[in-house]
Amino acid sequence: MAAVAPTLARRIARPGMLPLCSRPQAWGRAARQSPGLPRAPSLLLTQRRAFSNNKILVELDEGSGIATMKLKSPPVNSLSLDFLTEFCISLEKLENNRGCRGVIFTSAIPKIFSSGLDITEMCRKSTEHYAEFWRAVQEMWLRVYGSNMVTVAAINGSSPAGGCLLALSCDYRIMAENPKFSIGLNEAQLGIVAPFWFKDTFVNVVGHRVAERSLQLGCLHSAPEALRIGLVDELVPEEKLQDKAAAVIAQWLALPDHARQLTKSMMRKLVLDRLVAHREEDIQNFISFITKESIQKSLHMYMEMLKKKKG
Numbered sequence: 074m075a076a077v078a079p080t081l082a083r084r085i086a087r088p089g090m091l092p093l094c095s096r097p098q099a100w101g102r103a104a105r106q107s108p109g110l111p112r113a114p115s116l117l118l119t120q121r122r123a124f125s126n127n128k129i130l131v132e133l134d135e136g137s138g139i140a141t142m143k144l145k146s147p148p149v150n151s152l153s154l155d156f157l158t159e160f161c162i163s164l165e166k167l168e169n170n171r172g173c174r175g176v177i178f179t180s181a182i183p184k185i186f187s188s189g190l191d192i193t194e195m196c197r198k199s200t201e202h203y204a205e206f207w208r209a210v211q212e213m214w215l216r217v218y219g220s221n222m223v224t225v226a227a228i229n230g231s232s233p234a235g236g237c238l239l240a241l242s243c244d245y246r247i248m249a250e251n252p253k254f255s256i257g258l259n260e261a262q263l264g265i266v267a268p269f270w271f272k273d274t275f276v277n278v279v280g281h282r283v284a285e286r287s288l289q290l291g292c293l294h295s296a297p298e299a300l301r302i303g304l305v306d307e308l309v310p311e312e313k314l315q316d317k318a319a320a321v322i323a324q325w326l327a328l329p330d331h332a333r334q335l336t337k338s339m340m341r342k343l344v345l346d347r348l349v350a351h352r353e354e355d356i357q358n359f360i361s362f363i364t365k366e367s368i369q370k371s372l373h374m375y376m377e378m379l380k381k382k383k384g
């Protein structure tokens with residue numbers, strides 16, 4: 074996979090080529106096969122298929138059509154360019170497999186779901202690098218938010234900023250009921266700003282007032298508070314998280330696919346179309362913003378603060 078990743082990264086980045094997400098997804102794609110009656114995944118005698126790359130483990134239960142994508146990029150599952158590339162490759166494989174109808178995103182790293190965008194990718198890099206990185210961030214969001222599959226985030230650890238975005242892009246969020254785990258779009262605390270499509274995704278989940286307050290203050294919400302404001306849909310003991318996620322997906326898959334998919338598309342289309350229509354402009358905005366000396370200083374100070382906290 075290491076050899077494949079840079080090739081795909083270039084493919085995502087090259088403006089002349091079709092981006093991966095130019096394939097129609099939740100909008101305008103044929104419905105997946107409906108297996109009929111809902112079946113509890115744990116009761117099935119089925120075959121499991123697994124594949125993995127350096128950073129993501131994927132397991133597909135062929136009986137239930139439910140896959141699990143386990144993020145395993147130590148130390149903190151930060152969303153680097155390589156990670157995002159491998160993530161999109163894995164998700165595309167599942168999208169192309171008509172037997173796969175639902176995906177659970179979870180983490181293989183104890184206590185951390187994802188620490189968000191890899192800050193080092195945004196520090197003192199070339200303009201070309203920033204463009205490639207930001208296109209990959211957009212790609213991840215377009216793929217997850219626009220997926221035809223049922224998507225559930227099983228949030229088994231803290232999930233700031235980009236990690237929170239991944240969870241927000243799913244159809245349903247279940248978090249481990251550990252008050253030490255936190256989640257939120259904390260960009261303001263880093264001295265940076267969540268782009269409009271992060272904000273729109275957040276607003277669509279928690280509503281305008283809660284989102285505005287939380288974004289302005291760069292809040293990281295504890296698991297109980299995240300439940301209270303509707304940022305996550307339920308809390309369960311950590312050991313029950315994966316079973317609960319599979320049960321939720323089975324419930325959603327009990328509905329006819331075409332009805333669920335068209336409804337999802339209707340709810341999300343405006344927000345998705347807005348980024349698709351302004352993708353290049355959004356990349357240019359990111360570059361102008363991130364190359365400001367004051368922003369570079371803020372990111373540097375934040376990284377120093379993380380190091381100090383450790384030592």
Ligand SMILES: CCCCC/C=C\CCCC/C=C/C(=O)SCCNC(=O)CCNC(=O)[C@H](O)C(C)(C)COP(=O)(O)OP(=O)(O)OC[C@H]1O[C@@H](n2cnc3c(N)ncnc32)[C@H](O)[C@@H]1OP(=O)(O)O
Binds near residue numbers: 151259358376379
């Ligand atoms: C007006 C138009 C505006 C347009 C604007 C356009 C764009 C700008 C917006 C960009 C959007 C940004 C989104 C993001 O996701 S930014 C990232 C936000 N993430 C965070 O704030 C999380 C920071 N990390 C933590 O809080 C903690 O590390 C933790 C995740 C809670 C884990 O804590 P712990 O287990 O104690 O681990 P350590 O803190 O010791 O960390 C281990 C090592 O990992 C490094 N680390 C952590 N997070 C990141 C990261 N996100 N990126 C890169 N590296 C990270 C940390 O420094 C440690 O490294 P070391 O071992 O070398 O010291």
